[in-house]
Amino acid sequence: MGRWRLSRRKLLFLCVLCTSLLLFLHLPTSPHHFSLSPSSTLCLSRLHRISWTQSPSPAWSWAKSENCRFRRFSRKHASELLRGAWILAAGDSQARLVVLALLRLLLDPTEVSTVEPDLFRRHSDYHITLPDRGIRVDFIWAPYESNITWLLRDIRHTRHYPDLLILGSGLWHMLHITNPSLYGTALTEIKQEAVSLLEPSGSLHPHMFWLGLPKLVNSKLNTEEKKEKMTGNMLEAYNWEVKWRGMPKGSSGPFMLLDIGLLTRGCGPLCTLDGMHYDGAVYDAAVNIMLNSMLIESQ
Template sequence: MARWRLSRRKLLFLSVSFTSLLLFLHLPSSPHHFAFSPTSSLCNSRLHRISWTHSPSPTWSWDKSQNCDFQRFSSGHASELLRGAWILAAGDSQARLLLLALLRLLLDPAQVSNVEPDLFRRHSDYQLTLPDRGIKIDFVWAPYESNITHLLRDIQLTPRYPDLLILGSGLWHMLHITSPSHYGAALAQIKRAAESLFEQSISLHPHMFWLGLPKLVNSMLNTEEKKVKMTGTMLEAYDREVDMRGILNGSSGPFMLLDIGRLTRGCGKHCTLDGMHYHDAVYDAAVNIMLNSMLIESQ
């Protein structure tokens, strides 16, 4: 499989297929204003400004007043953007749900129904290839931060690195270890491993995203242990560790945040049945935020 670069894909769009892309993305006619206005960095900071409606089921849209031409990706556009890419997601059930949302975008409904049981096989890894698009997709069950650190170090020993990394953890740590400071120290290890991977990838830097923790609706959690340990106060402490440890690009870290917490707060408690896992629309929004961020980053 050829090494994938988003910048190469963008250049292809802006040359041979620029006219069709304008129709597809509703872009302005000048390539100097490619999709985002007034500035890419400003628009990147506005990606999570989502509005929600709940009738008859949760749906989302971007706030049109923010003057950024964000795109709601179609299957064809997502497939073209990711053509030739190796996508690696690692983490717990939140990472599975995010990857499922990406598969819903890339595959038809019958294909999604076929792959979903394997993707959600308890505590297992998953792999899928889409030969017609050259896309390779891996999910690695990595519920603890040490699992992710070991994965990043193992990747450095391979001849090829993923083009898109989607990582996240914290729920298992909160339930089974219940120590924000310990969680923060583990995040620092992830940061060092990710920075090392980024440095060794020379000019072909992978796109790295970190999944934020969802809002926990304590009264809806399905065990007493979860209700005792996974409180709002504890969630805030874990979120503070993410901010303090500098893993996010806003603090010079390697990861762009996919703010699942903000999205789940926006969707509300009627979007969850167990206080932890949310409606498909939440993860669909996160996938579109991720893909738009990749376009912004490519400029």
């Protein structure tokens, strides 16, 4: 698949969609090549300001802002924005749920019902192409941080860069290794590999996102081992490692943070049945935040 380019049609569409933005989606996002204007930085900081309602089912909306025009993407608008793009997601079940939310945005409900069983085959990869829009979506099952590190090394060695890279891990580490310090060390390796994707001058760099850990509702976790190991204190320690190791851009890292923790806390404990995986509205909000951040960073 060719690299993602803005056609005249897409450029006209994006100008209408966000009249205040001049959009070239592959401007380098590395701090060495590109810096955001104060207004762009302000809008990025407000992207996660979400309001929630619970009746009749969980629903979200952005808090009002005089300076930022955030968009709730329709299928048409998302398809135009992502036309010709290769989207690569890797991680655990949270990443899989984000991919599902993205496909729900790109496909009609009948199509989603046919692809969902394949997407949720236990511990498996998933691949789909949308030929009419030239969109390719790959999900790689990568529950441990080392899986993601090796994936990034492969991307660097082959120089076959995705246009959009969505990564996240930590839940399996918390359950099976239960050591925040080792988790932080593994994150450092991921960060180093991700930064290396931004270094070649003149390259078209992927937009990179890191999925924060969800709020864990301990009383709803479905095994005693999870209740014992995946505590509030442990979650706080793992979240601290993400920030201290400098993963998000706000901490000089390469990733835009999709703060699943903040979104799940906002939606609340009624939004989860198993204390870990949340209602689809949470991941729909995350996808819309992601797409809006791409527009803002391309200003």
